[in-house]
Amino acid sequence: MINNKLTSSAPTLATLPLTAALFAGLLLGLLLITVSPKTMGELASSNTPTSAKTSTPLASYYSTLQTYETEGPYHQNSSEVLYSLGLELQKGGQHGKALKALRRAMHINRVNGGLNSFSQAPMLRSIINSQKSMVRIEPITNSYNQLLRLHTATYGKHDPRLAPLLNELGVWHLDAYQFDESDTRIDHLTSAYSLIMSALQLSEANPSSSTREQIELLRSAALVNFHVSRHQGDQWASSTDSHYSLSADGFATTNPQRTGILSGASFRRGLVCHQRIIELTAANPGASQEEKIRAQTELADWYLLFNHRTKAMIQYQQVLTKIAASDQPDALHKQLFATPRLLPAVRMEQQQSAISGLFMTAKLDISDKGWGSKVDNIEEALLPGQSPVKRKNLRYKMLDAIKGARFRPQFVDNKPADVSNVTLTLPLIH
Template sequence: MPRLPVLCWEKLKKSLIKDCSIAGVGIAIALSPSSGKALDARESLRDYRDAIERAEANSNAFSINLSELYMGLGQALISDENYPDAQRALKRGMQIERVNFGLNSISQTPYLFLLADLDTIAGDLESAQKAMDSVYQLGKNNYGALDPRMLGTLDKILNWYIIHYKANPGRSGLNYIAGADLVSQRISRLIEQSIPKEDPKAPIYYQKLAAVQYLVATYVDQNGLPTETTFEITTNSSAQTTSRSAAGLTYYRRGKAALISRVESLSNQPVADLLGKVDAIAQLADWYLIFGQSHAAIKAYSLAFQTLLDESVTEDVQSLFFSKPKKIEFILPESSRRKSHEVLEVSALITKRGRVRDIEFIDPPEDLSEEEMRSIRRSIKKSRYRPRLNGGNPEEATHKIFLARSDIEN
């Protein structure tokens, strides 16, 4: 005879999944008595399948309750690494959504993202791309390509591409980087047509657009352009080029336009954010600097410094804001940087143009090999830094850089 707590659990589980809802099954799984952890994968799968069988017996094969259960079953199968069955379950759930809500129902979107993930795991990038295209078309059919509500859909698609690119950097990430570039252009057109500059969301999206252009430009710089003509590098979808310099110029112009628009948007916000505006101008200067436009960078840095000299900004903030070099990075607003507990300290000279010179390790650990030190030096030298500003003018400065063996930190 089972112990009382287990017996009570069995009764509770049956009562929770009796109504065949995904919520009931989810609660049942979460309340497993196995030391507060989720049920064994096989038991979880059995629960979903039993609930599906009961729902079909009590209603019909296209009951709306079934779509959520098939979603849960698909996710459980993914966790169990049974990808073929997961794909079948998700396709079945999506079919039920279409039967109940129509061929263009936006509720199909979560299924398509998971199916795209499964296609990626299987190495079927063409099918994954088709799934992303379907997500876009569903949003477009429901809202319209230039409707502000499309931003949510475009954000999700962009994040999907970025996540998969980071998991597949280098040449193998071409499809993802090209997809991110295409989505960023769709976001750009939507913002220009439908989002006023004073909208609080506008500066965030302009920052995002610049970050994507920097990511694509970095890819082209490191890997070159593919020989295929499917990699679009201009706003005209019918025009391609194999010139790396032409591609770099395209991304430079796009990023520059986004950063200028970000400054304008921050200037038009109903609630003033002076420091945000100063930082936006400085980021525009950073953009000029890394793309070799030194004269424009100096002028923009000077403008940022002069903007900072406002009576609403304390003297302490004014003196500290540009007092140290800062690593130039264009990251997506929602991205977070990895932290490491294993910190090394390096001293370096940052030139007026943001180049790194005279790298020296400060009290390096004994097990830090010469090969590791050479690798770290190479990595640091690839970075560009915003130079220290003195009266608005860039100047050389010694800077301490804190980094980990696997990830450089400022």
């Protein structure tokens, strides 16, 4: 039997005095219930495909998240679990779900570590990878902007450790330039130019910067000069004019520049870059034979790109002579001259371990003078687990990249030769 005295004597909520402290506690509780973000258990449930609920390792991540949820929605360990979950989802090509997990991981990290916590950087890079796979141009630029702000908040704007990121962001603007069809697309080029030149200045001012880093930056500087030389139009532009170019904040030039003036000097600027690369590789005792010969080959490429064909052929012949006299002539010839290369050659390069990007392939014929023709079979080349983008304009973007492009020709018996039905794989987004 229930003791009525015990129950009747217990104070009810109505009979309790509402002190200021108690009232504040109740109000805080109501606010938390009202505005608290999605719990980790709910996140796991909404992101878990039916097969993932019973699969490993996804199931283990969701189970761990639900355990941490019992200790609160912002448990600091849950950020790392969500980050790992995002990476696992990326491997399966589930980039939409990966973005949700990675953004939640970043949010929890910021709650625990602060808005400028540098431990967010790997999560933000993974977000960029998924955005690239989904070809989300503006979000990618915004994410890079956020990543740059994290670095500058951590290191300041004059630290040489910023150089690789400034270079990466500059190269991204060159990729974005291909997809921007607005009147302000030139701002991508001026932003890229400012960012890469800032990176080069930081690197050159640092006595401990590596030769390879400087060479990479010089190749990027030549690449942006190539794109400027091909730009149609003669607008006034600055690298702070457009929304996209906000990612160059703090490193962009605010002085308007005439596109025609930039374009007119692009050959000379790129030539200086390639000559400097040759000097650096020659003076570097750690440079391989392949690196030295590649540097001289890319100087010949630069001449060919700007229709100085006689100088290009003289330089190519000098390179071929050095290859023949080397201790690995067959390997070097195969690497550099057995297959035509779209120029500048750095456009063709992509990290071997890349998990994101947009690759297109095409079949075409390439003449002994380095011109392409009969372009056919244009299609996406997918990375493992990657889903096709299925954008109708990708075919035209690939055609634009090939149209008017110059190729390093195939050399047979030390002479440039025509070649048919070449397969070209080009990263439109690196």
